[in-house]
Amino acid sequence: MELKPTPVPNGMTSFWRTEPHFLDSHRSTESLPQECDIVVVGAGYAGASVVHHILDQLSPGSTPPSIMILEARQACSGATGRNGGHMKPDVYNGIASLAVDHGVEAAAEVAAFEAKHVSFLKEFVEREKIDCEYTVTKAIDVQLSRSYSAKLKKAYDGLIEKGCEATTKAKYIPRNEAEKFSGVKGAQGCFTYDAGHIWPYKFVLHLLEKAIAKGVNLQTHTPVSGITKSTPSTSSHPWTVNTARGSVAAKTVVLATNAYTSSLAPQYKEKIIPVRGTCSRIVVPRGSTAPPLTNTYTLRWNNWNYDYLIPRADGSIVVGGARPAFIDDLDSWYNVSDDSLVLEPAVRYWDNYMQRNFVGWENSHAYTDRVWTGIMGYSSDGLPHIGLVPGQKDQYIIAGFTGHGMPQIFLAAEGLAKMVLNDIDFAQTRLPRLFESTQSRLDSRQNKIFDSTPGAGKPQARL
Secondary structure (H helix, E strand, O other): OOOOOOOOOOOOOOHHHOOOOOOOOOEOOOOOOOEEEEEEEOOOHHHHHHHHHHHHHOOOOOOOOOEEEEOOOOOOOOHHHHOOOEEOOOOOHHHHHHHHHHOHHHHHHHHHHHHHHHHHHHHHHHHHOOOOOOEEEEEEEEEOOHHHHHHHHHHHHHHHHOOOHHHHOOEEEOHHHHHHHHOEOOOOEEEEEEEEEOOHHHHHHHHHHHHHHOOOEEEOOOOEEEEEEOOOOOOOOOEEEEEOOEEEEEEEEEEOOHHHHHHOOHHHOOOEEEEEEEEEEEEOOOOOOOOOOOOEEEEEOOOOOEEEEEEOOOOOEEEEOOHHHOOOOHHHOEOOOOOOOOOHHHHHHHOOHHHHHEOOOOOOOOEEEEEEEEEEEEEOOOOOEEEEOOOOOOEEEEEOOOOOOOOOHHHHHHHHHHHHHHOOOHHHHOOOHHHEOOHHHHHOOOOHHHOOOOOOOOOOOOO
16 A cells, blocks of 8 residues: 655754754644634744734634644654745746746746746744744855856746746846856856845744734644545535544645645646655854855756755854755655655755865865755646645645745735635736646646656656
8 A cells, every 4th residue: 555645753863953943843722623714734934924824814803713733743743844044036037937937928927927026025924023033135156167157048038028927026147257267166157146044944834923913823743644524414524534533524625745746636646756865964063264255056966966055143054955965866856755864965065065065165174964854745747736635615725836935935825815705716916827726637647746856857846
């Protein structure tokens, strides 16, 4: 019998989860309520954001719906609590591929939507006074192959020529200036544009704390084992959400389950696939003369091999990727939902990483402090699934972010909340049209996850 993708109970501790919030293992009530208006499955970035926006969109004086969040493990213990800390839109790379497949207009919607997150989150964090180290800076995407840099530059120029406004905000740095501009050895070209970085766990826990204060019921360590349709004769709530601690009748269910979605909605099997990635934290000893980093970086060697890193206020660096170390061992990362173990071949990849790649870091004595894994939900067509689950009523999905959810989820959740509260259709949310979960996407046999690997290609992990 094939195992369903479910969270393992003992996931590794990422750097982001080394300071647990007091709500980390919270249960609002000792037992589960028998019924609830809205059940959200998943207490990560997506689930917390949907709940935030539902509460935010309620009419003044209206009676709020009863809302419960069910989480299999601790709060924010999935991909959000294990990622690279980027708030980095894609305004030229994957967008160029979307333009080829779906047209420039549809691709431009995605680029503008992602770019909007950078400033929107800055204003939101400042207004809410969220202690999550959110910093807006510049991304520097460093190309280390002359031919691949030229290919990206050609696609970038094509997007600008065809009127993709978000792409115009990115600047290209040519080869003769790239190493000096970026500080990366052997740089063959760079793209730079506005981006941010964040302590994602602290952001999500703030949203959850605020929601609980408004009466939301959070139940951690409560994995959902199944969701079934209720019979009208036994309940006015169309869905029954089953757990080992009991069942809850729900009027509406929201699946914010990312990599684990197909365990509860089998129609997403082979449409949202768990993919294991790896991140690390590199520490710089006190007194180091290494040049300080103020930007976020991608170091790209080709279409499938790239790393990504952010600098932190304490001088440390969070860096993810390491794909050459494990990409040929498909069973170690594809359709894998176990984040309790490191990807062993990747551990040594980070040794002397900064010394190898950054000018002036040769004598920095920077060393790897921690390595961890995370499970991403890769969409077979590279696009998230947002909206009603096709063919279902009052069951919604926000999942399948292919390791790139940080600049997509918060505003996607705003749109989904409108659907949940007001029973409007996807088009009325003004979310990017390509994000809608449709039956045609579920029927498609396409799997783009293997489009970019050595030889035939495998996925681009953007943890």
